[in-house]
Amino acid sequence: MPAPPPPSTPPITISIVSHGQLALVRPLLEQLDRFCRSSTAKVVLTLNIPEPDVLAGLEWGFAVERIENPSPKGFGANHNQAFERCDTPWFLVLNPDIRLDGDVLAPLMAQAAPDAGLLTPRILEPSRSTPEQHRAIITPLEILTRRKPGYVRPAVPDWIPGLFMLFRSQAYRQIGGFDERFFMYGEDFDICARTRLAGWKLQVGEDLLARHEAQRASRSSRKHLYWHVTSLLKVWTSGAFWRYLRARSRRA
Numbered sequence: 001m002p003a004p005p006p007p008s009t010p011p012i013t014i015s016i017v018s019h020g021q022l023a024l025v026r027p028l029l030e031q032l033d034r035f036c037r038s039s040t041a042k043v044v045l046t047l048n049i050p051e052p053d054v055l056a057g058l059e060w061g062f063a064v065e066r067i068e069n070p071s072p073k074g075f076g077a078n079h080n081q082a083f084e085r086c087d088t089p090w091f092l093v094l095n096p097d098i099r100l101d102g103d104v105l106a107p108l109m110a111q112a113a114p115d116a117g118l119l120t121p122r123i124l125e126p127s128r129s130t131p132e133q134h135r136a137i138i139t140p141l142e143i144l145t146r147r148k149p150g151y152v153r154p155a156v157p158d159w160i161p162g163l164f165m166l167f168r169s170q171a172y173r174q175i176g177g178f179d180e181r182f183f184m185y186g187e188d189f190d191i192c193a194r195t196r197l198a199g200w201k202l203q204v205g206e207d208l209l210a211r212h213e214a215q216r217a218s219r220s221s222r223k224h225l226y227w228h229v230t231s232l233l234k235v236w237t238s239g240a241f242w243r244y245l246r247a248r249s250r251r252a
Contacts, residue, residue: 010041010062012090012105012166015082017046017075022054024096024213029060031100037061039105044082048072075162076178076187083169083177091172095163097213104208108166117171117200118192120160121208131209135159137248138189138235158248160202162188164210171200179238184224186231193244 014032018025025045032040042063049072055064065085073081079093090109104121112119122131134157136142145151165188175194178187192202235241 009088010037010039011088011109012036012039012092013041013082013086013088013169014043014092014094015046015079015086016043016094016096017048017078017082018051018096019048019072020051021096022047022051026055026058028094028096028098028100029055029058029064033060033062035100035103036105039103039109041088042085044085046073046078046082048078074180074183074187075185076182076191077180080177080180083172086169089169091167091169093162093165093167095212098164099211099213101209101211104205104210105166107208108205111203111205112168113201113203115199115201116203117168117195117198118160119166119203119205120164121205121210123161123164124209124211125214126212132161132212134204135161137245138232139245140236157202157204159189159192160204162191163212165191167195168200171195171198174198179240182231182234183227184231185228186235189235190238190240193240197240197243197247 016025016028029043032043037060040062042065043060044065044067046067046069048069050068067081069078083091092105108119108121124131133153134155136146136154137158175191175198177191179190179194182190196202
């Protein structure tokens, strides 16, 4: 009697970075285990700073590989480091404060167009009844007008925030991952622009939803506000920004 075929390997490696946030990571791991176990090959969990181990002794239906940084790294550097441990066709960058009420990973991959290099569900922010609106190219004018009456959001996003980014590993590898010149903020727009410039599409699962327990540190911390402002300046002086702006203008 022939032996049964071996079980298929789950297709996603997930990268989560904790900045003293393991208490936030724990419910996320539980939700991934409950809803997305069949899609999750492993989670690469990076501890960017030392913290009490509230996960000690816990197990899930997938491997959790830990990286403990001897000194803190930036957002992109941490996820690039995690990608070195990725041998699956998909690589998911996930914030510790994302929450799931069902499986979004399997349906997101099922919807993926062949040329979609970066995917995300719709994101529901705290105290909101509708998902976050799609985002336009970040420019000084866009920042000044986005909260004024008459501002029109794009029907298709020009970029997606870095809290839930499902990459084809092929696309992530092709563009070299995140630009590590960005310590925090701005790297999500930059990687979206470079993904598009490399010929890949961004795709949103319009019927899929994840919740974000937002921290909004840049509004309460001078350090985070500094990172936010300096990152915007790096975006606006980068070659990728101007190439993407010109390509976007030609498509319009």
